[in-house]
Structures are given as C-alpha cells and as structure tokens.
Amino acid sequence: MIDLSGRVAVVTGAASGIGAASAATLAAQGAKVVLADINVDGATEQAEKIAAGGGTALAVETDVRVEEQVARVLARAVEVYGRLDVLHNNAAAMDLAGVDPGITELDLKVWEGTLATNARGPLLGCKHAVPLMLRSGGGSIINTSSISSQVGELTMTAYGAAKAALSQITRAVAAQWGKQGIRCNAVAPGLVLSPSGLGLPREIIDLYIRHSLTPYVGEPQDIANLVAFLASDDARYITAQTINIDGGLVAHNPIQVELVELAQAQQA
Numbered sequence: 001m002i003d004l005s006g007r008v009a010v011v012t013g014a015a016s017g018i019g020a021a022s023a024a025t026l027a028a029q030g031a032k033v034v035l036a037d038i039n040v041d042g043a044t045e046q047a048e049k050i051a052a053g054g055g056t057a058l059a060v061e062t063d064v065r066v067e068e069q070v071a072r073v074l075a076r077a078v079e080v081y082g083r084l085d086v087l088h089n090n091a092a093a094m095d096l097a098g099v100d101p102g103i104t105e106l107d108l109k110v111w112e113g114t115l116a117t118n119a120r121g122p123l124l125g126c127k128h129a130v131p132l133m134l135r136s137g138g139g140s141i142i143n144t145s146s147i148s149s150q151v152g153e154l155t156m157t158a159y160g161a162a163k164a165a166l167s168q169i170t171r172a173v174a175a176q177w178g179k180q181g182i183r184c185n186a187v188a189p190g191l192v193l194s195p196s197g198l199g200l201p202r203e204i205i206d207l208y209i210r211h212s213l214t215p216y217v218g219e220p221q222d223i224a225n226l227v228a229f230l231a232s233d234d235a236r237y238i239t240a241q242t243i244n245i246d247g248g249l250v251a252h253n254p255i256q257v258e259l260v261e262l263a264q265a266q267q268a
C-alpha cells in the first residue's frame with residue numbers, strides 16, 4: 001500500500017476533475033495537501049471534503065500563469081506544513097481547448113493563452129518547487145500531459161503542442177535534478193470523464209470507447225491512483241517518463257476495430 005504519511009503535496013487545478021481526485025487520493029495516503037486553483041471556491045470545497053474525511057488540506061487561490069502566485073503557493077506549503085515533497089502540475093486551460101482549431105484557423109491569443117497555462121504554468125511550478133524540495137532531500141514532480149502530445153489531431157493544435165512541451169520539461173527536470181533526489185514524471189491521460197471530458201458529445205465519448213483496448217474510458221480516480229504511486233517511494237526508480245494512461249488508445253494499430261469487423265463479416 002502506498003504510504004505518503006509525513007509528505008507535503010501541492011496540486012494545481014485541484015478544484016475539479018483529475019486535480020480534485022489527485023488531492024483527495026494523496027491526502028487519503030497520508031499526505032498534507034495544498035490545493036491550488038484559480039477557482040478558489042472550488043478548491044476550498046475540495047479541501048473541506050478532505051478535512052471532513054480526516055485528511056489535512058488547505059486551499060490557496062493561484063493562477064499558474066503568474067510566477068509570483070506559483071512561487072507563493074509553494075512557499076505557503078512549506079510555511080504551513082514545514083516541507084515540500086510532491087508537486088502535481090495539473091492545471092490546464094480546458095476552456096481554450098474548445099476554441100483551439102487547425103493551424104490555419106488558430107487565433108494566436110488561443111496559442112499564447114494555452115501555452116501560458118499548460119506549459120509555462122508547470123514550468124514555473126518546477127522552477128520554484130525544486131529549491132524547496134532540495135531542502136528536504138528531494139521530491140517527486142508529476143506533470144499532467146496528454147495523449148494529444150503524441151498524435152496528430154484535427155483540432156487542439158495549441159493544446160497538443162503545450163502538452164508535448166510539458167513532456168520535454170519533465171525529462172529536463174529529471175535530468176537536471178535526479179542526482180539530488182528529485183524525480184519528475186508525466187502522466188498522459190486519454191479521455192477522462194472529468195467535468196471537461198463529460199462536456200463532450202456522447203457520440204465522441206462512444207468513439208473513444210470503441211477505439212480503446214479497454215471496454216471503458218477513464219475516470220479522474222484512475223489518473224489519481226497513478227499520481228499517488230508516482231509520488232511515493234514505491235516509484236523510486238521511475239523518472240523522466242511520460243506514462244500513458246489511456247486504455248491503450250494510442251498504443252495499437254488504428255485499423256484494429258475495422259479488422260475485427262471485417263473478420264466478423266467474413267465469418268457471417
């Protein structure tokens with residue numbers, strides 16, 4: 001069983017979806033958790049739920065686009081709980097993903113806004129977390145990337161580019177600070193039925209299920225379980241990796257569904 005007792009974690013984008021599940025799971029394994037989100041009411045609600053369940057949590061209003069705010073929330077974790085061991089860089093501008101089309105139609109404001117939250121935000125998290133983690137002998141940084149960083153898509157051009165940058169930032173941090181005890185990994189979810197995933201039309205969710213190797217798509221808790229493992233010493237030999245958690249969506253031959261249907265038609 002994963003044991004995070006005595007550890008202190010900061011989770012960005014913790015008011016909702018994957019971040020909320022991650023904060024609750026880290027707390028359930030014994031970590032003291034700081035929930036950082038631009039939506040402070042949502043983060044406070046999640047922190048109160050954790051506290052009501054016997055965990056230790058604190059919400060801090062944070063816009064990950066603003067360097068001082070990122071530095072401040074990490075410093076606050078040390079101030080209140082005495083150390084920093086885990087950072088889950090998870091916040092993303094999901095509202096911009098819906099207005100992020102193909103390259104020829106891409107508004108540069110969407111490009112810049114997406115990069116500012118989804119790539120620069122976690123970069124700032126790493127920049128300011130590393131010195132604090134070094135004080136307690138190391139730590140674990142987990143970045144939420146996406147399978148959109150690995151495949152060409154018809155839309156979400158800026159989103160995919162930002163997530164690809166994040167996987168590279170992950171390798172850079174791991175290379176630069178590994179010998180000092182800091183591990184850095186990314187998780188790359190496929191479709192997850194968080195509030196933003198659930199916002200997709202049912203037909204699109206069904207397409208994801210059809211093309212996954214599992215008979216279902218993911219829930220926030222699936223990602224949170226992986227984050228908690230990567231945060232723990234059980235994952236001590238894993239660093240610099242982007243770990244896909246997508247029901248095998250991007251790991252298999254894309255014609256598989258049609259091949260199965262062809263074989264079935266030939267047998268009929």
Ligand SMILES: NC(=O)c1ccc[n+]([C@@H]2O[C@H](COP(=O)([O-])OP(=O)(O)OC[C@H]3O[C@@H](n4cnc5c(N)ncnc54)[C@H](O)[C@@H]3O)[C@@H](O)[C@H]2O)c1
Pocket residue numbers: 012013014015016017018019036037038039042062063064065090091092093094117144145146147188189190191192193194195196197
């Ligand atoms: N849901 C999916 O299908 C899916 C798939 C792959 C990757 N992801 C990634 O998972 C992460 C979480 O996504 P989710 O589905 O839980 O989304 P969500 O919309 O439920 O949560 C995103 C959170 O980020 C916060 N946020 C947005 N901008 C912020 C900012 N500037 N500063 C601080 N907080 C900010 C929001 O307030 C919200 O609480 C994101 O990094 C997303 O790219 C999601």
